[in-house]
Amino acid sequence: MSRPAGRTILASTIAKPYQEEVINAVNRLSFRPTLVGLLANDDPAAKMYANWTGKTCESLGFTYKLIEVNKNELETSLIKANKDDSVNGIMVYFPVFGDKQDQYLQQLISPEKDVEGLNFLYYHNLYHNVRFLDPPHNQQKSLIPCTSLAMVKILEYLGVYNNILHYGNRLYGKKVLIVNRSEIVGRPLAAMLANDGATVYSVDINNIQQFTRGDNLSEHRHIVKDLDPEEYALEKIAPQCDVIITGVPSDSYKFPVDLVSYGTIVINFSSSKNFDDDVKERAGLYVPSIGKVTIAILLRNLLRLIDNKQIREKVVEQ
Amino acid sequence: MSRPAGRTILASTIAKPYQEEVINAVNRLSFRPTLVGLLANDDPAAKMYANWTGKTCESLGFTYKLIEVNKNELETSLIKANKDDSVNGIMVYFPVFGDKQDQYLQQLISPEKDVEGLNFLYYHNLYHNVRFLDPPHNQQKSLIPCTSLAMVKILEYLGVYNNILHYGNRLYGKKVLIVNRSEIVGRPLAAMLANDGATVYSVDINNIQQFTRGDNLSEHRHIVKDLDPEEYALEKIAPQCDVIITGVPSDSYKFPVDLVSYGTIVINFSSSKNFDDDVKERAGLYVPSIGKVTIAILLRNLLRLIDNKQIREKVVEQ
Structure with missing residues (x-):
């Protein structure tokens, strides 16, 4: 195997600026x-x-x-x-x-203490593309489930989010495959990336669904559509995707590497290895695991909870 | 028509940093x-x-x-x-x-005075992915035809080049359609973007060709392949492309907007308007003309020629 054209990016590299951000923020606290x-x-x-x-x-x-x-x-x-x-x-x-x-x-x-961002209040906000807890003031940011938020930060690092597009539409034109539709990660992640403008294909053992905000992002939040299993078979969809994300918690599951088009961005968030190493010969960028980013984001969420609490206390004082 | 999800980006915006770069470089010269x-x-x-x-x-x-x-x-x-x-x-x-x-x-x-970078020496270097004039010293950069180089700078600005990928491979995984295969712009541009890792579909009135460095960028320079006109009809290829670039010098020619997938990056380098305005409802980013970038790059090329001359004179002195 010659030197691959793409790169493998470790979670530790992506986590670093967030670890520093967290350390600096803690230093500014009085406790x-x-x-x-x-x-x-x-x-x-x-x-x-x-x-x-x-x-x-x-x-x-x-x-x-x-x-x-x-x-x-x-x-x-x-x-x-x-x-x-x-x-x-x-x-x-x-x-x-x-x-x-x-x-x-x-x-x-x-x-107020849910660092993982898994309370139904936060899910509701994510699904409805509501970004603040206190409209119309919009000072307290809603929490985002930490694995989903870690994935957004990873996609930003990898250049998938395009900063030239309007905020909120920065995945416009991108096709993303997500293999996992759990309530903890897969479904909120699909919704979130679709809310940011992507066309998401969400795969679980039963079927494939499409999450989008409509062709030209005319909707405020994503719409979910069950796809015809023949017309939209994995073999047809996967090779067209810009990004493939897997999270199958099984050591025996391997995503078929021949469905990964050359230059695709590939991310595995499962603690199991969902790709054989030969994916490196095809992926443009390959992130084999994301745990170190997730934990940095978990602690960033904790700081967000503290921020939100301080804002609420200030409002009460006034 | 509601507010489009995408954005129109003017050449003047993209040209600005290059104009400033050129002004500063001229100020540093003694003439x-x-x-x-x-x-x-x-x-x-x-x-x-x-x-x-x-x-x-x-x-x-x-x-x-x-x-x-x-x-x-x-x-x-x-x-x-x-x-x-x-x-x-x-x-x-x-x-x-x-x-x-x-x-x-x-x-x-x-x-030594060819600001447009159109000498066959420069073309040869571009086609062969040779980036310097004086190997192995590699101090004098080869010139690049100014419209092609302007296009690279535009694609960088638009976030199509991905800086996380290795230098030289930063278009890996991107599909680019170019409608124009002139010797002045279309063919060198197709070669250049393929040399940087893209899969380029080059369209002229006769046929469609593919320019790539091979599936996994295994080649040092691009290879050109004539495509089967039925299997690779424009109607099939265009909607799959991340970027569509046109340069048809005719006021009567319009690229069919229904072949532009939602979120695609669209650039016209012709002085004629190759897209009707409704392309704005589909394009993720739309650059309607590029002249102001090209002229800034032309003057940047002029400074490159002066640089190269000064390096040669220094070598002779030593």
């Missing part, structure tokens, strides 16, 4: 912000991930408190952390029980 | 550079264009000498200007006689 991680999960991988979050927090100037609890005490611990004024942000390491009960617990985190 | 324009053409449009060149030259700090001669004296005047040490750059307003004799005259301009 050291605290993130609480709630672990009620026996999976050693979850424990490892929690420890890694902790190390990153401490290295960037935050206090990290890992609270390990029994599943049945998780709700009580969460409510306690919600009420504790010394806690600025809360995250829970899911899965704990499984789908529905976990979602109840997730939504129990106060929106 | 005022002189451009000679040779006009042997009765067309009032050519005279107008010559006067406009003159005004721009003077406004950016150059001396412009318009020499009006009879057709049959053009060769003599040209040779005289070649020999005149006070003349730094020469351009002739073509057409004068017609194809072959004009080409002879064009090539008679000394490469």
Whole structure:
């Protein structure tokens, strides 16, 4: 294999300016912000991930408190952390029980401490392309789920967002394939990129959907359309896309590299490796994992929560 | 018509930094550079264009000498200007006689004074992706035909060149349609953009050709391929392109706007208007004319010639 024409870009490279931004912002605060991680999960991988979050927090100037609890005490611990004024942000390491009960617990985190941006309030704003919490003042920015926001920052770094276009339309003309339509990442990400002007093809095990704001971005927010599975088969769509994003949480899944056109931008956000290494011979830019960007953005979200709180307190004072 | 999602970008906006660059470079010289324009053409449009060149030259700090001669004296005047040490750059307003004799005259301009970069030496370097005149020292940059170079600068401004990719590969993954395959602009432009990594579809009245450096840019320079006219009909290719560039010198020619996909980057370098205004409803970015960029680049080429001369003189001294 000769030297590839494209480049592999590591998450650490992209994360760097955001880590610096976070360090500088913490330095300007009069206190050291605290993130609480709630672990009620026996999976050693979850424990490892929690420890890694902790190390990153401490290295960037935050206090990290890992609270390990029994599943049945998780709700009580969460409510306690919600009420504790010394806690600025809360995250829970899911899965704990499984789908529905976990979602109840997730939504129990106060929106004011939801660093991951997963509260339905934030989802609602994202889906409806609402960018502030306090219209018409528009001082408090709505949070964005951190993996989706990390992806936006990655796409900006990679030159996919075009700054010459109007703000809000900077993905106009770009075709993006997203393999994953989870409620945590895939669906909000598809909506967000479509809201920014892209034509998004959202793939899950059942079907392919298109997310767009209409041909000439005439809509304020995206519209979702189920696509005909023959006319819009993956084999036809994928080679036409400017960007291919995967997030399939399975070590056995590999995206078929022969569907990646030469020069395509390729990003994997799964902790599994969704591409064989020969994708490097085809990708224009290849980002094999994004974790380091996501954690920097998580902490940036925590600072956003603190900002929003300070703005609210100022309004109350006046 | 509602406010378009895309933007129209004027050449004056893109030209501005290059005008400033040129003014600053002239200020650093110990003399005022002189451009000679040779006009042997009765067309009032050519005279107008010559006067406009003159005004721009003077406004950016150059001396412009318009020499009006009879057709049959053009060769003599040209040779005289070649020999005149006070003349730094020469351009002739073509057409004068017609194809072959004009080409002879064009090539008679000394490469050292060829501001338009149209000498076969420069073409050869462009076609072979050779960027310097003096390998292995690589101090004297080869000139690039000024319209093609202007187009590169425009594509850089519009965010089509991706700086994250390796230098020389920054159009990797981009599909560009060029309607015009003249020896002055269309063919060198297609070659140049393909050399920078693009897949270029070059259209003229006879056929469509593809210019690429191979799927994964494995070649050092572009390869040209005639395309099957049915499989690669304009109707099929155009909607897939990221960029559509036209240069058809006819007021009656209009590129079919329905072949422009929403969000496409559209540039017209013809002095005729190759797009109806409704292209604005589809284009992501639309540049309706490029003349002001071209003239700034012409003067930048003149400064390049002066630079190269000074480097050569320094080498001789040593």
